[in-house]
Amino acid sequence: MIDRMKGLLDDEADALFQALADRTRRDIVRRVAGEGLSVSDLADGYDMSFAAVQKHVAVLERAGLVTKRRVGKRQIAHAEVGPLRTIRSMLAELEGQWVERVQRIDDLLAGDQRAGS
Amino acid sequence: MIDRMKGLLDDEADALFQALADRTRRDIVRRVAGEGLSVSDLADGYDMSFAAVQKHVAVLERAGLVTKRRVGKRQIAHAEVGPLRTIRSMLAELEGQWVERVQRIDDLLAGDQRAGS
DNA sequence: CAATCATACAACCGACTGGTTGTATGTAAA
DNA sequence: TTTACATACAACCAGTCGGTTGTATGATTG
Numbered sequence: 001m002i003d004r005m006k007g008l009l010d011d012e013a014d015a016l017f018q019a020l021a022d023r024t025r026r027d028i029v030r031r032v033a034g035e036g037l038s039v040s041d042l043a044d045g046y047d048m049s050f051a052a053v054q055k056h057v058a059v060l061e062r063a064g065l066v067t068k069r070r071v072g073k074r075q076i077a078h079a080e081v082g083p084l085r086t087i088r089s090m091l092a093e094l095e096g097q098w099v100e101r102v103q104r105i106d107d108l109l110a111g112d113q114r115a116g117s
Numbered sequence: 118m119i120d121r122m123k124g125l126l127d128d129e130a131d132a133l134f135q136a137l138a139d140r141t142r143r144d145i146v147r148r149v150a151g152e153g154l155s156v157s158d159l160a161d162g163y164d165m166s167f168a169a170v171q172k173h174v175a176v177l178e179r180a181g182l183v184t185k186r187r188v189g190k191r192q193i194a195h196a197e198v199g200p201l202r203t204i205r206s207m208l209a210e211l212e213g214q215w216v217e218r219v220q221r222i223d224d225l226l227a228g229d230q231r232a233g234s
Numbered sequence: 235c236a237a238t239c240a241t242a243c244a245a246c247c248g249a250c251t252g253g254t255t256g257t258a259t260g261t262a263a264a
Numbered sequence: 265t266t267t268a269c270a271t272a273c274a275a276c277c278a279g280t281c282g283g284t285t286g287t288a289t290g291a292t293t294g
Contacts, residue, residue, distance in 0.1 A: 010140040020211075021134035022282080023127040029211050040240060052283055054242070059281095073240050073291040084212050091205050094137075094146050095198055139252085157270060169253055171271075176251095190261040190270050 012064075016087050019063035024048075025056050029065055029079050036069070036076035129181075133204050136180035141165075142173050146182055146196050153186070153193035 020026055024046060031037055031045065043053040057077055060066035064083045068075045137143055141163060148154055148162065160170040174194055177183035181200045185192045 013143065014138060014140060017134050017138035018281095021131060021138050023131060024282090026127075026130065026207075026211065033211065038240075048282090049284065050241085051243085051285080055282075058242095070241095070291095075241065079211075081212050084208050088205055088208050088212075090143075091201055091208070094143065094150065094196075095201050141252095155270075165252090166254065167271085168255080168273085171273090172252075175272095187261095192271065 012083075012086070013090055015063040016065065016083055019059050019065055020087075022056070022059075024053075025060055028053075028056055028060060028077070032066060032077045033079045036078040038074040038076055039068075040074070042077065129200075129203070130207055132180040133182070133200055136176050136182055137204075139173070139176075141170075142177055145170075145173055145177060145194070146201075149183060149194045150196045150198075153195040155188075155191040155193055156185075157191070159194065 020029070027045075028042060031042065039054055039057055040050065042057065043050045046053055057066060057068070060077075061068065065080055066077050067080055068077050070076070137146075144162075145159060148159065156171055156174055157167065159174065160167045163170055174183060174185070177194075178185065182197055183194050184197055185194050187193070
């Protein structure tokens with residue numbers, strides 16, 4: 001594994017953890033997890049300006065956790081589950097000595113879903 | 118579930134994700150995962166001052182990811198695996214394969230996912 | 235077309251972060 | 265006790281973050 005690749009992985013991990021290190025952004029991910037929501041609909045749910053919510057969505061988008069799809073004049077945000085699994089496998093690695101056991105549990109719980117990032 | 122408890126959980130999640138949102142701190146967790154390491158031994162591994170590494174360890178300690186145990190004049194840092202599992206279950210919740218079940222629980226217990234930051 | 239709604243983005247502000255250096259304290263060894 | 269080593273902590277600095285307001289652009293509706 002070349003050094004540059006490790007840097008990229010670290011960049012991705014930085015972005016993912018940083019994106020989730022804010023309760024509003026975690027809540028946004030939860031709310032767009034099922035069906036998508038427009039940025040305005042999202043913003044209505046929080047006691048802050050539209051622009052603030054928009055910036056939160058932008059952070060999630062840059063981290064790859066959310067994608068937007070334009071529908072008419074609205075921009076619908078959807079959660080991307082792949083990066084979440086990436087984080088979970090990173091955490092599994094961090095757990096170290098328990099990594100195999102945990103991974104086995106994950107595979108069981110994930111069931112139909114593929115496990116690689 | 119009272120509102121204050123959700124706030125505490127959010128505080129914990131904020132601290133955990135924030136603590137892991139730095140590659141040096143993730144590396145520290147990796148390095149102390151098996152046997153512990155003194156702060157100086159840790160600091161030798163990074164191209165930054167001892168004080169900087171010490172502050173990273175302090176952040177991990179505040180988040181509960183690392184504990185220190187004094188041995189002689191050294192302070193040995195150990196990784197705590199519990200909080201890592203806490204994060205992993207939070208991520209599992211976010212992933213949405215359990216979204217319906219989780220949503221039902223949330224609706225029963227609180228109803229208000231919206232977090233005024 | 236004009237008017238309106240949804241989004242984007244820039245500029246600004248206070249607080250926090252990640253690093254530095256310097257100094258103080260505690261423990262061990264001579 | 266003196267010396268040296270390991271840790272703690274305060275003060276400082278530049279950059280980032282989470283929020284604000286204001287303005288501009290895009291798409292839908294009258």
